[in-house]
Amino acid sequence: MRIDIITIHPQLLESPFQHSILKRAIAKGIVEVNLINLRDYSTFKQKQVDDYAFGGGAGMVMMIEPIANCIEQLKSERTYDEIIYTTPDGETLNQQQCNRFSTLKNIIILCGHYKGIDERIREHFITKEISIGDYVLSGGELAAAVLCDGIIRLIPGVLNDETSALTDSFQDNLLAPPVYTRPADYNGWKVPEILLSGHLSNIDKWRHEKSVERTKQRRPDIYSKFKNGTD
Ligand code: 6GU
Secondary structure: OOOEEEEHHHHHHOOHHHHHHHHHHHOOOOOOEEEEEEHHHOOOOOOOOOEEEOOOOEEEEEHHHHHHHHHHHHHHHHOOOOEEEEEEEEEOOOOHHHHHHHHOEEEEEEEEEOOOOOHHHHHHOOEEEEEOOOOOOOOOOOOHHHHHHHHHHOOOOOOOOHHHHHHHHOOOOOOOOOOOOOOEEEOOOEEEEHHOOOOOHHHHHHHHHHHHHHHHHOHHHHHHHHHHHHO
């Protein structure tokens, strides 16, 4: 998979890809992530990429030309499955979307900023608008990093134990069960006896029960999807 991220803060996005699972996925060649500095596509001497909003009001708007030039150039080099814009007024990201994005070959992620981008970019280039939750961040970069992490870890070969992504919270509309490691007794705080029993089918049953109980208590919205067997 190839992910091209268009941003005015490429350095802000370097670190998330230099550690742990994402670093390994890139090193293995399973995913290629390119950070593209939007200012390189500015037609102005001072590398300006934003301007005052028509009609007035506070806040700058990202201009069409640099974004259009950048996207047109990328599109001339390969075909893209999605051109995603990270914005608080997009669709809220969920596991199902991550699953689908992880099957794609080439995507562009455009990081939003200021008051937003010229609406014509959204109308003519963007194929998907994604938010990571109902709160406002100062820019789309951190949202893009969250989106990339959610996608990349699902690509086959990225996680060591391929089944572990399938047992994630949300994959089956259930939250994950509690987990424990040594010591079995920490100053009287004991690990549930069943986990020490070695009886695998009872352990699986216990974990499932705990998942259901947790989901019912903490996320009744997800629990109702689980009960109805729908997404
Ligand atoms: Cl994608 N961008 C910004 N700026 N804020 C957000 C967001 C995105 N998702 C939630 N809040």
